Amino acid sequence: MKRLFDITFAALGLILLSPLLLIVAVLVKATSAGPVFFCQERMGRGFRTFRIYKFRTMVVDAPKLGGQITAGRDPRITTVGHFLRATKIDEFPQLFNVLRGDMSFVGPRPEVPRYVEQFRDDYAELLTVRPGITDIASLKYRHESELLGASSDPESTYVNEVLPDKIALGKEYLQRQSLGLDLQLIVKTVLRMAA
Structure with a gap:
């Protein structure tokens, strides 16, 4: 049932949002050098890696220029990128x-392999389901970049405070998961985007 929901609404979303996606793609390409999309390896269900797609919001080779943590007003973020991140577009x-089956609309957010390996036992439980676009932790940490920007050591704060809490919230989702909860989280996510 959940997979059918995902396929149906992902396809519908891509069709309905196609004009916006085209406009954003043109803006990204026109305002900074590099590709339209940012692709990164993430860990998926059953520890199977996949490439996650996002609109590129940072300069080319940003991870090589300053690591994988983005904190505060990171200078690697492009002008258009600030808007895209703030709105979650x-x-x-x-x-x-x-649509490809790498992710679901709702599920624990996919993490990069190196962080998964640090908490492998926890992720053995979390990755029994497909990771999601949104979840309980996504709503709680909507302004994660600002939180990390206020830290003197963003990497340490992420690994020792934020990520363990996200894992706990992911486990909470697994215990409570249902179509009703998924719909509730999707609606909350859309409302936060519109706010």
Whole structure:
């Protein structure tokens, strides 16, 4: 049932959002050098890696220039990128990941392999389901970049405070998961985007 929901609404979303996706793609390409999409390896269901798609919001080779953590007003973020991140429009290409079966609309957010390996036992439980575009942690940490920007050591704060809490919230989702909860989280996510 959940997979049917994902396929139906991912396809519908891509069709309905196609004009916006085209406009964003043109803006990204026209305002900074590099590709339209940012692709990154993430860990998926059953520890199977996949490439997540987002609109590129940072300069080319940003991870090589300053690591994988983005904190505060990171100078690697482009002008258009700030808007896309604030509105979460940069996440829209993940509808392709949902359609392909890499992700679901709702589920624990996919993490990069190196962080998964640090908490492998926890992720053995979390990755029994497809990771999602949104979840309980996504709503709680909507302004994660600002939180990390206020830290003197963003990497340490992420690994020792934020990520363990996200894992706990992911486990909470697994215990409570249902179509009703998924719909509730989707509606809350859309309302936060519109706010």
